[in-house]
Amino acid sequence: MPEDTPVMASGRIAIGIDVGGSGIKAAVVDVEAGRLRSVRLRVATPSPSTPEAVLASVARLVKRLARSSGLGDATPVGIGLPGVALGGILKTAANLDPSWVDFPVVERMTQMIKRPVSIINDADAAGIAEMRFGVGKDQPGVVIFMTLGTGLGSGVFVDGKLVPNTEFGQMEIRGRVAEKRSAAAARTRRGLSWKAWTADLDEHLDRIQQLMWPNLMIIGGGVSKNADKFVPRLTVRCPVVAAQLRNDAGIIGAAIVAAEAPPPSAPAHAEPVPAAPATSGAVAEPSDEVAEPSDEVAEPSDDAASSDGIPDPPDDAATSGEGAASDAAG
Ligand code: BGC
DSSP states (O other), X not given: OOOOOOOOOOSEEEEEEEEOSSEEEEEEEETTTXXXXXXXXXXXXXXXXXXXXXXXXXXXXXXXXXXXXTOOTTOOEEEEESSOEETTEEOOOTTSOGGGTTOOHHHHHHHHHOSOEEEEEHHHHHHHHHHHHSTTTTOOSEEEEEEESSSEEEEEEETTEEETTOOGGGOEETTEETHHHHSHHHHHHTTOOHHHHHHHHHHHHHHXXXXXXXXXXXXXXXXXXXXXXXXXXXXXXSOEEEOSSGGGHHHHHHHHHHHHSOOSSSSOSOEEOOSSOSSOGGGGSOTTTOXXXXXXXXXXXXXXXXXXXXXXXXXXXXXXXXOOHHHHTO
């Protein structure tokens, strides 16, 4: 996390949205400083998670942030989505309603909120933020960022440049989609101990390692705050480190993509940071450290419940027989 310096107008801002299988998070982001400029709002992902329902939630969050931070209509919005994002359209939806596949997200969202909209894969978004402001900063060579939540998302970087839309969570291992065993949700769903789940994650990382030979792997997502419970147990041969930005990475990365998107026809996508917050002093604080008590959907901090809404089972939860590598391997 960047240092907690007094809030200053350091550059451009954009609204970042991180759509996950269980929650939608949003904040105003200073994309040059790589930090939130508002509270982090969170609402549950609607069920069923159809595009119309999810985008209606996103539109409400955008409206709320724009109002409370006094943003003009040109402030762009970046949305990280859990699927392959190409040309403004989502091409896959492993953890969202299947009606997202081929849905024209950018077109629809632009109509709804009447501001510039960009979309990106959620893991690519989080990886961009982590590479620019977190533990991946200045890391050369091939770096593989992974975010472990409801699914397992990946972002591959070569000398800091993103190779978009890699889907390492969708690899097949032991006849199953790999993320069904190695995502953070898989541990709780299967009632696995950290040790048993780590064996499955290790097997997945090892397969990726053998295909990609990266210089570094970075593990992000809510689970990264428990890195001490699994990183030391990994045997994969490249270095593996926990991400630094945690819950904010997806929001910050999505905002960066929005701010840096080439303007479609209109002028610049980003606006200068307002000199002072228009309506509330709270928006001037980074949400990682400061809760916004008056806002019922504001997220208090990284250390609250997991961003993915995944309850934490006890460390010593029983090992399940549902294909943990350790079990399956006998
Ligand atoms: C999706 C990825 C996404 C990941 C994390 C996977 O199920 O296929 O696109 O990045 O979940 O949300």
